[in-house]
Amino acid sequence: MTAATRRIGFAFHPAFLAHDTGPGHPERPQRLTAIVHQLQASDCWPLLVPLDPPQTTSEILQLVHPAAYVRAIEQACAHGPGVLDPDTSVSPGSWEAARRAVGAVTLAIDQVCTGALHAAFCAVRPPGHHALSDRAMGFCLFNNIAIAARYAQQHHGLERILIVDWDVHHGNGTEAIVTGDETILYFSTHQFPFYPGTGGCAHGNVLNVPLPAGAGDAQLVQAFREQLLPRADAFRPQLILISAGFDAHREDPLAGLQATTAGYGRLTGLVREIADQHCGGRLVSALEGGYHLPALAASVEAHLQALLRP
Numbered sequence: 001m002t003a004a005t006r007r008i009g010f011a012f013h014p015a016f017l018a019h020d021t022g023p024g025h026p027e028r029p030q031r032l033t034a035i036v037h038q039l040q041a042s043d044c045w046p047l048l049v050p051l052d053p054p055q056t057t058s059e060i061l062q063l064v065h066p067a068a069y070v071r072a073i074e075q076a077c078a079h080g081p082g083v084l085d086p087d088t089s090v091s092p093g094s095w096e097a098a099r100r101a102v103g104a105v106t107l108a109i110d111q112v113c114t115g116a117l118h119a120a121f122c123a124v125r126p127p128g129h130h131a132l133s134d135r136a137m138g139f140c141l142f143n144n145i146a147i148a149a150r151y152a153q154q155h156h157g158l159e160r161i162l163i164v165d166w167d168v169h170h171g172n173g174t175e176a177i178v179t180g181d182e183t184i185l186y187f188s189t190h191q192f193p194f195y196p197g198t199g200g201c202a203h204g205n206v207l208n209v210p211l212p213a214g215a216g217d218a219q220l221v222q223a224f225r226e227q228l229l230p231r232a233d234a235f236r237p238q239l240i241l242i243s244a245g246f247d248a249h250r251e252d253p254l255a256g257l258q259a260t261t262a263g264y265g266r267l268t269g270l271v272r273e274i275a276d277q278h279c280g281g282r283l284v285s286a287l288e289g290g291y292h293l294p295a296l297a298a299s300v301e302a303h304l305q306a307l308l309r310p
């Protein structure tokens with residue numbers, strides 16, 4: 001198989017840029033424009049299959065979030081701009097953006113699970129992995145990846161889903177939602193101790209690998225090789241979802257894990273090995289963090305190049 005025949009989707013919508021977090025906020029629309037401009041100038045751009053994310057339904061949001069919470073977020077956006085917590089802002093454009101962010105991951109799952117695509121990356125805002133079932137936090141309104149997992153189970157009949165979270169911050173919302181559910185294996189590497197203060201230990205279906213500041217590529221790759229790969233081999237996932245935060249990068253201003261652009265390509269390659277071995281390559285990744293614009297854009301390109309590689 002050549003890169004030209006390996007079909008990788010790229011989900012993006014201009015509505016994501018209308019999620020206005022306010023002046024000086026690190027989770028800003030320029031993150032996505034930097035990614036798109038980087039990819040358009042790269043040799044991978046002609047190989048990507050564009051995906052046009054729909055606005056998801058309240059029913060799909062309620063796979064994870066109670067109806068009252070969904071209504072509260074809709075109202076907060078309608079009356080915005082506003083602040084839901086010290087980190088998390090909304091604006092009138094946030095409601096459509098958040099619904100299309102979920103629509104992006106569910107569309108990608110449909111395409112991957114039906115065989116139309118091998119894998120897909122969703123360049124979405126707002127991110128999701130800090131969102132609890134009934135609380136927005138950490139820049140996140142709805143938990144995109146947790147909803148994606150429930151959607152894949154209910155709409156495609158999947159029984160075993162692996163979630164890989166390499167954001168520099170622990171995905172406390174995702175962990176809280178999936179803890180105790182043996183149909184989902186949640187694996188997270190993250191800086192610790194660090195925001196949000198969770199993820200210090202592994203338990204049951206949750207495989208946390210807390211890392212100290214300065215750990216870098218070597219310790220990240222070691223964690224994936226020594227802890228994720230054997231656990232995934234035993235679990236035998238039918239689909240892999242990646243909470244793809246790129247804020248562990250050494251240039252990122254919000255953290256200090258010291259990963260590199262090439263390192264993200266290596267991590268992607270390791271996750272692809274699992275996907276290729278156990279689930280026919282089925283893999284969907286969704287953007288989480290990453291706040292140094294050139295590092296973020298270059299890391300996303302490295303991620304996609306690794307997905308495109310034969």
